[in-house]
Amino acid sequence: MRASDAYDLRACLRSAGMRATRPRLALAALIFEAGHRHLTAEGLHREAAHTGTRLPLATVYNTLHRLTEAGLLQRIVVDARRSYFDTNTTPHYHFFDEDHGRLVDIPAEAVELSRLPEAPAGTEVESVDVIIRVRRTG
Structure with missing residues (x-):
């Protein structure tokens, strides 16, 4: 889902039962504004840091898992050490x-x-x- 398609990131977070804090909004923008993609928590953490959003890796993991539980992301477990999160939930x-x-x-x-x-x-x-x-x- 893309913010440019008038997707409301605040509503996205609310639908996942999350408050729309500044760090979560920044993460949601990174996740959803780029269209369909596969990402890892570590990669998203690095992307956030590059945009000036400094937050604990645990916050990234918690956000990804909550968005997955809400059906907004799909978790792909590649092996015991690696999980990816997919914005394409079809x-x-x-x-x-x-x-x-x-x-x-x-x-x-x-x-x-x-x-x-x-x-x-x-x-x-x-x-x-x-x-x-x-x-x-x-």
Whole structure:
């Protein structure tokens, strides 16, 4: 979502149950004004520092997690050490470039899942994550 499309960052934060403090507004602007993208908490923390917004890394993590819980971001767990946050919350999958640590969107219609196992008793499938890991050849 883009602020240039009249997206109200204050409303965004309120919908996530967050007060629209100056640091959170600065983070929301960095997250949403650039369009669809994949970001890490550490990368967002560096971006904020480059714009003069100094805040603890914990604030960045808390903000990202609250926005994810509110459905405004999608969390992509690449491995036990790395999580990315995706501003594209529509159903889709990802390539993960192992050489550069970068996610690339794959449209949902480009992947065909023909069969899933039956979910354990008392549960239902909430979503399916597909991450295709790639490396440069040669």
